[in-house]
Amino acid sequence: MMLSNVASGFSRTIMLGSIAAIALAAPLVAHHSSAPFYDATKKVEAQGPVSKFLFKNPHSFLYFEAADDKGQKVEWQVELGPAASLTRTGWTPDTLKIGTVIKVVGQPSRAEGSHGMCCAKITKPDGSPITPGGRVTEEQQPPK
Amino acid sequence: MTNTIRSVACAAAIATALGGALAGQAPSTPEAQIPSLEGIWDGTPRARPVNSETVPWGKDNFPVLNERAKAYQKVFDEAIASKYDCQPATSPAIQYDPYSMEVVQWPDRVIFRYEKDDQVRTVWLDGRKATVYDWQLQGFSVGRYEGNALLVETDHFPFDITGFDDYNGIPSSSQKKVRERYWREGQELRVTVTVEDPMFLKQPASYTTRWLPQRPGYKLSAWDCDPETSRAPVKMMTPKYKDQ
Numbered sequence: 001m002m003l004s005n006v007a008s009g010f011s012r013t014i015m016l017g018s019i020a021a022i023a024l025a026a027p028l029v030a031h032h033s034s035a036p037f038y039d040a041t042k043k044v045e046a047q048g049p050v051s052k053f054l055f056k057n058p059h060s061f062l063y064f065e066a067a068d069d070k071g072q073k074v075e076w077q078v079e080l081g082p083a084a085s086l087t088r089t090g091w092t093p094d095t096l097k098i099g100t101v102i103k104v105v106g107q108p109s110r111a112e113g114s115h116g117m118c119c120a121k122i123t124k125p126d127g128s129p130i131t132p133g134g135r136v137t138e139e140q141q142p143p144k
Numbered sequence: 145m146t147n148t149i150r151s152v153a154c155a156a157a158i159a160t161a162l163g164g165a166l167a168g169q170a171p172s173t174p175e176a177q178i179p180s181l182e183g184i185w186d187g188t189p190r191a192r193p194v195n196s197e198t199v200p201w202g203k204d205n206f207p208v209l210n211e212r213a214k215a216y217q218k219v220f221d222e223a224i225a226s227k228y229d230c231q232p233a234t235s236p237a238i239q240y241d242p243y244s245m246e247v248v249q250w251p252d253r254v255i256f257r258y259e260k261d262d263q264v265r266t267v268w269l270d271g272r273k274a275t276v277y278d279w280q281l282q283g284f285s286v287g288r289y290e291g292n293a294l295l296v297e298t299d300h301f302p303f304d305i306t307g308f309d310d311y312n313g314i315p316s317s318s319q320k321k322v323r324e325r326y327w328r329e330g331q332e333l334r335v336t337v338t339v340e341d342p343m344f345l346k347q348p349a350s351y352t353t354r355w356l357p358q359r360p361g362y363k364l365s366a367w368d369c370d371p372e373t374s375r376a377p378v379k380m381m382t383p384k385y386k387d388q
Contacts, residue, residue, distance in 0.1 A: 033197055033311050036222045037380040056370035058227070059377065079377055084243060084259065084365060088188065109380035116380040 031058040031082065038079075038107040038118040046076055046117075047103045047125055055093035057082040062122070064102060068115070078104055079118040101125055179292045181247045181254070181326055184362050185333050185355030187240070192353050194242045197311045200351035207339070207349035213314055216305075216344070220313035221384040225306045228378055230369035232261030234282055235298055235322040236337045237309045240351070244358055247333070254287060254294060262367040267296050274300050283322070293327040308339070317343035331357055 034040070048066035060080040068074045080086060083093075096102070106120030122130055193199050201207065209217070227233065233241055243259040252270040257263070267287040278284040284300040299321045301307065307316025320341040327334055338350040 037377050054373050056373040057367050058369060059373045061373050061376055110382045111380050114380050
C-alpha cells in the first residue's frame with residue numbers, strides 16, 4: 001500500500017503494512033538483533049545521493065539524502081553489515097561514492113522522528129545492482 | 145550427528161565428564177595425544193548458521209534460567225549492552241561469532257586469536273593456577289590434552305550484563321565457568337562449549353559447532369571497532385526508559 005509519493009522526482013517513500021517478517025532480522029549484522037531498532041513488519045523506500053559511507057566494524061553505515069513525505073530533505077541512516085562481512089561480498093570503502101544516487105528499500109527504524117533503515121536492498125535507481133552480484137547480505141547459510 | 149547444535153541433555157553429560165577431567169588442572173601427560181588444531185579456521189556462514197536469538201541457543205539447548213536471571217532479562221535495556229561501546233564479546237559467545245579464528249599450539253600454551261573484536265586468549269597447559277590478578281574480560285584459561293582433544297576451562301570472568309550471549313539479555317556473573325572441548329573431525333575443527341553459572345543458570349548449558357579450514361593464504365584482518373558506528377544503531381530504538 002503506497003502511503004505517500006513525493007512528486008519532486010527526487011525521492012519517494014512508501015510504507016507497506018503487514019509484511020511478514022523476513023529472514024533478515026538478525027543475520028544481517030551478527031552483532032545485535034535488528035528487532036529493537038527496526039520494524040520488520042514495514043518497508044520503506046527512498047532514493048537520493050550518498051552523503052557519507054562509513055565502512056566500519058561492527059557496523060557499516062550508509063547515509064543518503066532524500067525528501068520526506070512533506071518534501072523536506074532528510075538524511076537517511078542505513079545500517080549495513082560489518083566491514084569484515086561486506087568485504088566477503090565484494091564491497092570496499094569505495095563502493096559507494098559520495099554523490100552516487102541510489103535506491104534503498106528496507107525496514108524503517110522505530111524511534112520517533114528517526115530516519116533509519118536496516119536489512120536494506122540497495123540498488124541503482126533503475127534497480128540494477130551497485131556491484132556485480134548486487135548483494136549486501138551474508139552468504140547463503142548452509143542447512144543446520 | 146549432522147546437526148552442529150546438540151541438546152542440553154547431551155551437554156550436561158559432557159559437562160560432567162569434562163568437570164572430572166579438569167579437576168586439579170594437571171598438565172598434559174606425555175602419553176596424551178596432541179591433536180593438530182593449528183591453523184586459521186573459518187567460522188563464517190560457510191561453516192554454520194549465523195548467530196541470532198535462536199542460534200546457537202535454540203529450543204533444544206536454551207539455558208534454564210533462574211529467577212534472578214529472568215529478573216535481569218525483564219529490566220534489560222538493549223542500549224546498555226557494552227558491545228555498543230566496542231567492549232568485545234566473551235565466552236561462550238565469541239566462539240560462535242561468524243568470523244575466522246587462528247589457533248597456535250605451543251608446548252606450554254594454546255593461543256586463540258579471534259578476528260572478531262581483535263581478541264586473543266591464552267590457554268595455559270603448564271599447570272599454573274589463577275591469581276587474584278587474573279580477572280579479565282576473557283577470563284583465565286587452563287587446559288590439557290586428553291585423548292584426541294584439547295580440554296579448556298576458563299573462569300575469572302567479571303560480571304557482564306550481556307555475558308551469556310549477544311541476543312537474549314542474559315547476564316553472567318563472576319561465578320561463570322566455561323568449558324571447551326576442541327577436536328578434529330576430518331578437515332573440520334569442532335568444539336563443544338559448556339557454560340556453568342549458578343548465579344543465573346539452573347544447570348549447565350552447551351552447544352557444539354564447527355569451523356572449516358580457511359583458504360590458503362588467508363590472514364586475519366584487524367577488527368578495529370569503531371565507537372561511532374558501534375553505538376549508532378541505538379538512536380534508532382524507542383528508548384525503554386524515558387528519563388535519559
